[in-house]
Amino acid sequence: MKFPVALLASAAVAIASPAPISAQPSQQHDTVDASVPTQLPRTAIPHHYALTVTPHAERLTFDGKVAIDLEVVAATRQLVLNAADLKIASAALRPAKGGTAIPGRISLDAKAQTATIGFPKILAKGAYRLELVYSGKINTQANGLFALDFKNKEGKDSRSLFTQFEAADARRFLPSWDEPDYKASFDLTVRVPANQMAVGNMPAATTRNIGGGLKEVRFQTTPTMSSYLLFFASGDFGRITKRAGDREVGIVMSRGNESKAQFALDAEAQILTHYNDYFGTPFPLPKLDNVAGPGQSQFFGAMENWGAIFTFEYALLDDPAITSESGRQSIFAVEAHEMAHQWFGDLVTMAWWDDLWLNEGFASWMENKTTEYFHPDWGADIERVASREGAMGLDALNSTHSVVQQVRTVEQANQAFDSISYAKGESVISMLEDFAGPDVWRAGIRRYIAAHKYQNSRTTDLWKAVEAAGAKGLTAVATDFTTQPGIPLITVGQSQCVNGATVVTLNQGQFSADRKQEAAASPLAWRVPVKATAGGAPTQAVTAGRTTQLKVPGCGPLLLNPGQHGYYRTLYTPQQARILAGHLPELAPVDQYGLIADSMTLSLTGYQPMPAGLDMLNAMPANGSAKVVQQVVSRWDGLYERLDGDPAAQAAIAARVVRTFGPRLGELGFAPKAGEPAVDAVLRPTLIATLGKYRDPAVLAEASRLFAAWKTNPDAIPGSLKSTWLGVIARNADALTWDALRERAKSTSGTVERTSLYQLLGRSRNEALARKALDLALTDEPGKTISAGMMTSVAAAHPKLAIDFVLSHLAQVNELIDISGRSRFMQRLAGSSRDPALIPVLQDYANANLAESDRKPIQQAIDRIRSESAQTARIRSESGAWLNAHS
Ligand SMILES: [Zn+2]
Numbered sequence: 001m002k003f004p005v006a007l008l009a010s011a012a013v014a015i016a017s018p019a020p021i022s023a024q025p026s027q028q029h030d031t032v033d034a035s036v037p038t039q040l041p042r043t044a045i046p047h048h049y050a051l052t053v054t055p056h057a058e059r060l061t062f063d064g065k066v067a068i069d070l071e072v073v074a075a076t077r078q079l080v081l082n083a084a085d086l087k088i089a090s091a092a093l094r095p096a097k098g099g100t101a102i103p104g105r106i107s108l109d110a111k112a113q114t115a116t117i118g119f120p121k122i123l124a125k126g127a128y129r130l131e132l133v134y135s136g137k138i139n140t141q142a143n144g145l146f147a148l149d150f151k152n153k154e155g156k157d158s159r160s161l162f163t164q165f166e167a168a169d170a171r172r173f174l175p176s177w178d179e180p181d182y183k184a185s186f187d188l189t190v191r192v193p194a195n196q197m198a199v200g201n202m203p204a205a206t207t208r209n210i211g212g213g214l215k216e217v218r219f220q221t222t223p224t225m226s227s228y229l230l231f232f233a234s235g236d237f238g239r240i241t242k243r244a245g246d247r248e249v250g251i252v253m254s255r256g257n258e259s260k261a262q263f264a265l266d267a268e269a270q271i272l273t274h275y276n277d278y279f280g281t282p283f284p285l286p287k288l289d290n291v292a293g294p295g296q297s298q299f300f301g302a303m304e305n306w307g308a309i310f311t312f313e314y315a316l317l318d319d320p321a322i323t324s325e326s327g328r329q330s331i332f333a334v335e336a337h338e339m340a341h342q343w344f345g346d347l348v349t350m351a352w353w354d355d356l357w358l359n360e361g362f363a364s365w366m367e368n369k370t371t372e373y374f375h376p377d378w379g380a381d382i383e384r385v386a387s388r389e390g391a392m393g394l395d396a397l398n399s400t401h402s403v404v405q406q407v408r409t410v411e412q413a414n415q416a417f418d419s420i421s422y423a424k425g426e427s428v429i430s431m432l433e434d435f436a437g438p439d440v441w442r443a444g445i446r447r448y449i450a451a452h453k454y455q456n457s458r459t460t461d462l463w464k465a466v467e468a469a470g471a472k473g474l475t476a477v478a479t480d481f482t483t484q485p486g487i488p489l490i491t492v493g494q495s496q497c498v499n500g501a502t503v504v505t506l507n508q509g510q511f512s513a514d515r516k517q518e519a520a521a522s523p524l525a526w527r528v529p530v531k532a533t534a535g536g537a538p539t540q541a542v543t544a545g546r547t548t549q550l551k552v553p554g555c556g557p558l559l560l561n562p563g564q565h566g567y568y569r570t571l572y573t574p575q576q577a578r579i580l581a582g583h584l585p586e587l588a589p590v591d592q593y594g595l596i597a598d599s600m601t602l603s604l605t606g607y608q609p610m611p612a613g614l615d616m617l618n619a620m621p622a623n624g625s626a627k628v629v630q631q632v633v634s635r636w637d638g639l640y641e642r643l644d645g646d647p648a649a650q651a652a653i654a655a656r657v658v659r660t661f662g663p664r665l666g667e668l669g670f671a672p673k674a675g676e677p678a679v680d681a682v683l684r685p686t687l688i689a690t691l692g693k694y695r696d697p698a699v700l701a702e703a704s705r706l707f708a709a710w711k712t713n714p715d716a717i718p719g720s721l722k723s724t725w726l727g728v729i730a731r732n733a734d735a736l737t738w739d740a741l742r743e744r745a746k747s748t749s750g751t752v753e754r755t756s757l758y759q760l761l762g763r764s765r766n767e768a769l770a771r772k773a774l775d776l777a778l779t780d781e782p783g784k785t786i787s788a789g790m791m792t793s794v795a796a797a798h799p800k801l802a803i804d805f806v807l808s809h810l811a812q813v814n815e816l817i818d819i820s821g822r823s824r825f826m827q828r829l830a831g832s833s834r835d836p837a838l839i840p841v842l843q844d845y846a847n848a849n850l851a852e853s854d855r856k857p858i859q860q861a862i863d864r865i866r867s868e869s870a871q872t873a874r875i876r877s878e879s880g881a882w883l884n885a886h887s
């Protein structure tokens with residue numbers, strides 16, 4: 001699964017928390033590991049599901065029947081399986097060898113999301129077939145079977161259906177043992193309108209007309225797999241295909257959008273061939289589709305269903321009317337992510353959600369690694385470090401968690417899809433690959449996939465495989481970073497030049513944003529692979545204990561973590577930092593990025609004064625690497641926001657950014673240039689948006705000119721910059737402008753463009769217009785999956801307004817967010833706030849709406865606000881002085 005790619009929202013609400021999942025005592029059974037936590041008694045194991053589903057799209061319901069071949073592994077009077085929001089009409093059990101059906105008595109437990117089928121006598125161990133006839137709901141958000149409405153090629157209203165099951169929503173589609181280690185094969189049959197296309201994990205085996213305007217499609221049997229990977233979609237689709245070796249790859253999209261899918265199709269074929277080699281085990285299914293859905297989720301952007309990836313259109317289709325260069329790059333990255341899951345997650349699956357990071361960390365790492373391999377000019381190495389910074393933002397708080405964590409409820413499984421599982425997972429894997437060396441690492445991955453294919457595994461299985469491939473000592477490092485939370489802090493002591501080498505003592509502690517003193521007094525301990533250069537070849541040592549001596553060849557500027565694969569922060573002496581700042585222009589962009597990130601973060605959290613970070617930031621030349629300049633501009637803007645309430649300091653920052661980076665934008669030009677470097681095409685919108693925010697007259701004049709032209713000619717603004725220029729307009733909009741934008745949003749039929757325009761309506765700085773956007777979000781106008789994104793958009797500039805609004809319309813807002821995204825919606829709305837007055841509001845919300853075990857996202861939001869607001873006074877006075885001295 002992949003996080004929402006664009007800036008999205010989600011809404012918060014009362015979460016019905018399912019019963020806690022407990023580790024069951026060991027029972028005898030064949031393939032399922034009894035030590036894995038489960039909600040279900042381990043008395044039976046499913047092997048095969050034969051499932052027929054008939055959707056009634058107009059009524060938003062469906063009928064189903066399923067025959068489950070299973071093994072009773074412990075004598076029992078009842079079978080317990082998962083079911084949510086299903087009505088089961090009948091249940092019958094037959095011995096596999098034949099014999100009379102035993103009728104079952106059905107009882108449903110909505111809270112536990114289970115169905116218990118009771119039988120008149122004890123079932124002996126052995127093979128049976130359980131037959132269930134049932135019905136269920138089609139949802140309007142992305143959980144279970146869900147509908148997305150859009151205008152088709154002819155401009156008519158059209159409804160397509162899709163499924164989304166991770167983490168625990170297959171149980172909304174079929175009664176099933178819906179936990180990842182109950183792997184089984186699936187025969188899916190669907191009855192859909194004869195003029196629609198149906199897509200499943202496997203190619204269709206048979207298709208026949210059954211009258212009444214319907215056809216019946218039976219898909220080929222899947223390999224054995226986890227229930228959360230099952231997929232079905234039907235709609236007014238087109239499909240384009242290509243060969244990748246002996247497999248077919250395809251993109252499925254709403255009919256008429258075929259040309260927008262070519263970029264994704266080409267990438268898919270390229271990546272599949274590459275992965276067949278990397279993993280050493282060829283893609284095991286006959287075909288791989290990527291299915292585009294028109295809409296959004298607050299929980300995810302794409303999902304790795306085996307053989308039939310699902311991706312929202314905005315993250316898959318390259319639409320010349322609206323897709324930016326960074327959007328186009330993310331199409332490639334998201335495909336690389338979901339396709340990595342076809343092996344890592346689908347072929348080999350974590351035994352339980354405790355190890356979710358193994359899926360997500362690996363796919364996130366592979367995403368940037370593969371992008372760097374095919375598109376070295378896109379700066380994916382810097383994206384990898386940006387991910388690390390995102391992870392560290394959360395990992396520096398007291399309410400963080402370890403990468404491998406305990407998950408005991410469905411809601412906790414949903415919450416595990418966070419930046420620790422994804423981005424810290426990615427960073428740790430990146431560090432371990434660097435430690436092992438890429439060839440040994442890949443040999444270990446091949447070994448791991450071969451040993452566990454079609455089965456489940458745990459984190460420790462991966463370490464064993466890589467260590468067996470030759471990475472001595474890897475398990476110790478990996479264990480320290482995955483089983484305990486937090487970030488090592490390496491404090492560099494005074495260095496000396498001795499016989500042409502730099503000799504230095506490293507002191508290891510723990511970096512914390514909100515409990516610095518406690519972390520300093522009793523830090524966690526890690527074995528950290530630390531690398532350093534001093535002008536010569538890099539040297540590496542694994543730290544042991546609080547101090548480590550390092551002898552680094554050369555006596556040049558001492559740089560730790562060259563290449564930025566290490567997951568730690570580095571605090572230099574003031575003198576070392578000054579030397580590094582002096583040499584910053586000569587460093588590799590990835591190290592410039594890492595050094596600035598470390599330095600600014602250490603200043604903002606009080607590990608060093610603000611001037612140390614600002615000097616480093618200021619040392620980056622405006623004509624340097626586009627990716628790093630983008631970061632520098634964003635960091636200045638972050639400081640601008642931190643200085644809210646100090647207009648003089650804000651004005652000084654705005655003037656500095658315009659003065660320093662305006663000329664760079666002048667060189668790039670306001671419009672895309674044919675054949676320009678991809679990183680320039682990504683830097684341009686950052687500069688336009690930031691300078692527009694600081695009311696640079698040249699940018700505002702160009703925005704007004706383009707907007708006026710666009711009102712009569714939709715092609716007046718280049719598609720790749722449309723949301724950027726309209727973002728400048730929306731931010732400064734008056735009521736007339738806002739109304740014009742809304743009219744255009746209303747009349748736009750392309751889902752991706754339409755969604756962007758509605759989200760822009762939430763961007764206004766003007767509070768009355770922001771309020772209008774919130775009201776509009778609750779109407780039917782934007783569409784069921786767009787509204788939540790509008791609220792998030794408002795929250796960027798008006799967090800308190802958006803939160804108050806959501807709290808006073810909680811029930812309505814909840815309907816606009818997928819169930820699995822609800823608990824994080826409020827965290828996201830609070831994301832731009834540093835107002836301590838929000839803390840009790842968030843606390844009350846959590847107490848009233850979330851089970852105690854499910855409040856982590858809210859606690860993280862509170863911890864962040866508390867730790868950042870505690871630094872505000874110091875940041876203001878120190879930054880103000882620096883700005884005065886450097887004006
Ligand atoms: Zn994923």
